[in-house]
Amino acid sequence: MQIGEPTPRRKLEPLCDKIGRDNVERVVHDFYGRLQANEMMRPFFANMGDFASHESLIADYWWTVMGGKVDGPRPFDMLGKHQALNLHGAAFDTWLRIFEETLLTYLPPELAQRWLQMALGIGDTMKRHLGLQNN
Structure with a gap:
């Protein structure tokens, strides 16, 4: 690039475009199957x-967290829904371990890590709001 030449524009590509909707659905479906099969996590899904x-x-x-759009409004009340479950710190740790295993089953490590970083941030926020930061 020479001085005075226009700077090439970077194309921003949301994580949703890199992962794809089909993979998101596969990960979510398999992840919940794994949670239901886990002895510690199964009771949280009993009802x-x-x-x-x-x-x-x-x-x-x-x-949507990854930058995609969905049809119509969706009622995302993560804190409210999880508050009633009486979660504990070990459950969050198990959730994240199983989530990471699931991500690595379907995605290349770099994309799995990017999604996992989002999950870790969301998990930290939920733990803080649920009073579990020291559990």
């Missing part, structure tokens, strides 16, 4: 009811 609807909502949540 869930319509799992397909929940998975769809969570896939839409992650899609």
